[in-house]
Amino acid sequence: MxxxxxxxxxxxxxxxxxxxxxxxxxxxxxxxxxxxxxxxxxxxxxxxxxxxxxxxxxxxxxxxxxxxxxxxxxxxxxxxxxxxxxxxxxxxxLARVNAIESFDRIGGTLTVQAGVPLEQLQTFVKAEGWFFPLDLGARGTCQIGGNAATNAGGNRVIRFGTMRELILGLEVALPDGTMLSMMNRVTKNTTGVDLKQLFIGSEGMLGVITRIVLKLEPKPSTANTALCAVASFDDAARLLKYLRARLASLSSFELMWQDFMSAAMDIAHLKAPFGDAYPAYALVETLGESDDDDRRALEQSLERMLEEGIVQDVIIAQTIDHAKQLWAYRETVGELLSKLKPHAAFDIGIPMDRMERLVEDARASLSERFPQQTHLFFGHLGDGNLHLLSGPYADATDLLQVEELIYAAVSKAEGCISAEHGIGVIKGPFLHYSRSEPEIELMKKLKALLDPTGILNAGRVMK
Amino acid sequence: MxxxxxxxxxxxxxxxxxxxxxxxxxxxxxxxxxxxxxxxxxxxxxxxxxxxxxxxxxxxxxxxxxxxxxxxxxxxxxxxxxxxxxxxxxxxxLARVNAIESFDRIGGTLTVQAGVPLEQLQTFVKAEGWFFPLDLGARGTCQIGGNAATNAGGNRVIRFGTMRELILGLEVALPDGTMLSMMNRVTKNTTGVDLKQLFIGSEGMLGVITRIVLKLEPKPSTANTALCAVASFDDAARLLKYLRARLASLSSFELMWQDFMSAAMDIAHLKAPFGDAYPAYALVETLGESDDDDRRALEQSLERMLEEGIVQDVIIAQTIDHAKQLWAYRETVGELLSKLKPHAAFDIGIPMDRMERLVEDARASLSERFPQQTHLFFGHLGDGNLHLLSGPYADATDLLQVEELIYAAVSKAEGCISAEHGIGVIKGPFLHYSRSEPEIELMKKLKALLDPTGILNAGRVMK
The missing domain is CATH 3.30.43.10 (Uridine Diphospho-n-acetylenolpyruvylglucosamine Reductase, domain 2)
Structure with a gap:
């Protein structure tokens, strides 16, 4: 130009x-x-x-x-x-388009502009007795508009859903400059096509999110945390099902396989949680109002799981600091990512009945073909969201080979290649592992319909 | 022809x-x-x-x-x-397209064809220890495909969401005969536009839903029910917020204003629940696993609300039959509908901070202009979903006047003209009260994109 x-x-x-x-x-x-x-x-x-x-x-x-x-x-x-x-x-x-516009303190809905940082918004509603449950590591910097455009997930999806479930209304600036207002404030609205869904999670390819109406939850006053050792994935799945039924307050269920646990202890100089090592560890959190009742319910549930042999050992945090210590294993991810660079970092979704097989097969294939590299499995098991870190790969060809290997396995297991990080530009070449030809075709038609000149976020999600 | x-x-x-x-x-x-x-x-x-x-x-x-x-x-x-x-x-x-195709018993997902009746599906999963939370009066006859196409709601939306939140994947036959498979089986999938959302709740205007992947919940083993008398809408809203925070197991919160309660008692010859009459009544249900704990938590919560004067009187059901008696008031709707024919029956969504004012204004306007008719207010308060029955109207002009009056008020209160019943053909003329010009424009473009010959469900939702 x-x-x-x-x-x-x-x-x-x-x-x-x-x-x-x-x-x-x-x-x-x-x-x-x-x-x-x-x-x-x-x-x-x-x-x-x-x-x-x-x-x-x-x-x-x-x-x-x-x-x-x-x-x-x-x-x-x-x-x-x-x-x-x-x-x-x-x-x-969108950094300056960042006003908190209005707040329904009776029903718990908040209207904000897209550039408000997530943490600012969390803090704002907490002071008023409400709670915005979406939470992720980047909370201090990420903006609510980006959270919506990427349908952000995080640790509490099992109870509160992804960003999609927390959005009541949207305003979107379309690529031609039309303002599309869909600022619904009610939970149930069945009046034709729910147009806002087109823009949630589609990474800005169809329009720019400018305003959002968020659904809040009443602020919980107490959290309880436990770490459970399990002998197999199967037992972890049984534990999850039992806790989902028994504890409506269940808000997180994170699984860490032994390889991850051991790497986490190494890198952050953490003590082993239990005397023995176990095949996997589930980090469990509940959010509620009554400290005594909630803790007792969690204790009773885990005792029963111990008695039934579904859980091998348990630690229930007694203080907030203790809870932080239990979360510390899970939160070494940032350090592990740095250590394993250049790495392949996966964020995949796998149906629960295919998870165990996929993890076992992937671990075996990766160990065989790349014995020098480290391969770590962990994830938000409650949502079927598996993370896998594998690296370091000095050679870009190796990296591509790992990606092809894992994404082909994901496709075979009827999973998805991105559960919460999105496609952006780096996963675009693998989109066909997750979406069928007619789906990609329809996405292209929608793109042409809403952005005929193709100026907006071109090359993201699809070429 | x-x-x-x-x-x-x-x-x-x-x-x-x-x-x-x-x-x-x-x-x-x-x-x-x-x-x-x-x-x-x-x-x-x-x-x-x-x-x-x-x-x-x-x-x-x-x-x-x-x-x-x-x-x-x-x-x-x-x-x-x-x-x-x-x-x-x-x-x-779709009546014969009714196979239950597959069931992930570990993760709790069920793949069905669109013609399966809701109740059949509920019964099927219950026998396996799982629970499909969507429930409505027509359960024996309505089909899951229709539930998806209309984004059905019901009594448990407050905890489990509408049909939209219970759907993981869809298969849709497009108007040109293309089969669009979006049979996702995982909770989190962020791989471009979430195309299935186009078809949920859009009442078959864009395609015919043929297969569905449903998300199940673990089967609760116990339900607790209570009826609470409150002195004002404001207190009902406070009670709701407190119970949402305190009881993660809260699954229903139905509000009945005194006019509805009194008509319900009349028509079904039911005894008054309390010695006195109160401005409104909240019917509360929790679903859980532990009978004792859940009942105790409900009792304690309602005791506290009584002490704080937010609730005036309470009945907690002691048996299943007793619970049915409490629900009986709410379930007179069918009979009331028949009695008030020809009636205006509204299914509107109102933001909580506008609800009280809207109900008061609507009651005053209706009573003034149509003093001979009965006007009954009730609804799923937890979801901001208000139902209003008004009738009988022998004169069609009066009926239209009532509709215009209420929908204009809904629009002013930033509500929606249909929370869960949809638009169909009868609410089409009022769509503009809920959706902006650019929204209707975009819906028309989507219709033209997916159904260029306009053969499918023409005239539904939009003319």
Whole structure:
């Protein structure tokens, strides 16, 4: 593109948004180059920092007119390169579109703009006796709009659902600059196609989320945590089913296989939780209102599981610090990711009746073909969401081989190649392992319908 | 259409499906004329009773080729005329596409064809220790495909969500006969646009649901029920928030205003639950595993609410029969509907912070303008779903006036005109009270994209 074109585009954007919202500055651009650290960081041509939802729509109208490709950016904490600028793209940041707009304190719904950081929103509602259950490691930086666009998950999906289940209403700026308001505030609304669903989890390929109505839960006042040693995946599944039935307050059920547990202890210098080692460990959390009742119910349930031989050993946290110690094993993931670089990091969904077989087969294949590498299995078992870290792979061909191997197994097990991280650009080549031809065809038709000039987040999810 | 055209179409359908699946018989047609009893029952031109999902797709291919309008039929229990044949339509019944295909007993997912009656499916999984939480009065007749197409709700949405939250995967026959398989079996799947959402709740305007993967819950073994008298809507909302926080096992929270309660007692000759009358009554249910613990938690919670003056009086059911007696007030709806015919029956969603005002204003307006009629308020308060029965209206102009009055108030309160019954044909004229111009525009574009010849369920939801 010629300098002249850039000038014309720049001028039009300044006119639409104001000079202070359009930046050609390299430092600002660098800051908006995305966080996908293994990929080349391409500076955006320009960085837009609009202040209102309406300005986002205005910016898109100008960009569409100039057929200028644009990448939407939230907190830049994604793991699949979706927000990383590609050659020639303008970056559109939601960082300043960040007002908390209104709060129904009776029913527990909150209306916010897309750029509000998750943690700020969590803290805001907590002070009012409400609770927003979505939680993930990037909470301080990630934005609620990005959480919606990627249908974020985290540790409490088993009880409260993914982001999709926590959204009542959306406002979306369409690629042609139309503002599509779907700001529903009620739990049940059956009045035709639920259009907001098109934009949740589709990673900004169809529109830019600008406002959201969130469904809150009453704030729980107490959490209980336990770590359970189990002799097999089968027993872990039995334990999960029993606890789901017995404890409506069950909010997390995280499984760590022995390989993961042992690597976690190593890297963070943690003591072994039990005298013996076991094939797997389940980290269990309940959230409730009554400390005594909830703890007693958890204790009684786990005692029964011990008696029945489904659980081999148990630790129930007695204090908040103790609970943190139990979570510490699970929270070494960041350190393990760094250590195993360059790694293959999987975020796959597997039907429960296929999980054990898939883990065993994958472990056997990986150990055989890559005996020098480390392969760690863990995940949100309650949601069938398996994470697998494998590395380091100095050779990119090996890395690709691992990806092909695992994704083919996932496809055979009727699973999905991304449970909560999304597709972005790095998993695009593997999409066909999860979605059928007619599905991809229909996604392309929807893209053409809503973004006929193809300016928005091009190449994300699908080529 | 000429007899010759009918012959050609009939021949093509017989060739595609087999003679025993295509009926010109008036008796069969009459049985498929739908149940929307206040509307003229139009006999379908032909009735198709395919046996497999693939045959449904085959039938649609033939119908599209002949540009023959078709109405999809499930259990014919809908309340908005969506399945009632319009002039010249062929009826396509899913009644024989009714196999239970597979069951993941470890993870709790069930794969079924669309024609399975809800109750059959509930019973099937219960025998295996699992639970399908969707429940509504028509359970014996309604089909799971219809439940999905209308995003059915019912009494337990507060805990388990609507049908949308209970669906993991779908298979849909598109109007051109393409089979779109989205048979996901995992809770978390973030791999592009979640296409199945287009078909859930859109009442068959975009495709025919043929197969469904359902998410089950572990079977609860005990239910506890209580009836609480409250002095105001405000107190009912406080009670709801407290119980949601305190009792994760809370599965129903139904509110009945005094006018409804008194009409219910009259029509079913029921005794007054309390010595005094109160402005409103909340029917509360918990579902759990431990009889003693659950009952104790419910008792303690309600005692505290009594002490704090938020609840005026309480009855906790001591036996299953006693629980049925408490539900009996709520379950007079069918009889009341008959008595108030011709009635206006509303199924609206209202944000909690607007509910009290809306009910008061609506009651005042209705009483003033229609003092001879009865106006009854009740609903699934936990979901902001309000039902209002008003009648009888001998004069159709009055009926329309009531509808316009209530829907305008709903729109002003940022509510929706249908929470769980859908739009069908009878609420189509009021759609604009709930959906914005750009939304209706986009729905029309989606309809044109997926059903370019416009043969499928034409005139439902939108004209």
């Amino acid at each position: 010629h300098a002249q074109d850039t000038d014309a585009l720049h001028l039009a954007l300044v006119e639409a948004l104001g000079a202070d919202c359009v930046s050609l500055d390299a430092a600002v651009a660098e800051a908006h180059a995305g966080d996908w650290s293994d990929a080349p960081r391409m500076r955006p041509r320009m960085t837009l920092l609009p202040r209102t939802p309406e300005d986002v729509a205005r910016a898109l109208r100008v960009l569409a007119k100039h057929r200028q490709a644009v990448v939407v950016q939230g907190g830049l904490t994604g793991l699949t390169g979706g927000a990383t600028p590609q050659a020639g793209e303008v970056a559109l940041s | 000429h007899a010759q055209d009918t012959d050609a179409l009939h021949l093509a359908l017989v060739e595609a499906l087999g003679a025993d699946c295509v009926s010109l018989d008036a008796a069969v047609a009459e049985a498929h004329a739908g149940d929307w009893s206040d509307a003229p029952r139009m006999r379908p031109r032909m009735t198709l009773l395919p046996r497999t999902p693939e045959d449904v797709a085959r039938a649609l291919r033939v119908l599209a080729k002949h540009r023959q309008a078709v109405v999809v039929q499930g259990g014919l229990t809908g309340l908005t005329g969506g399945a009632t044949p319009q002039a010249g339509e062929v009826a396509l019944s």
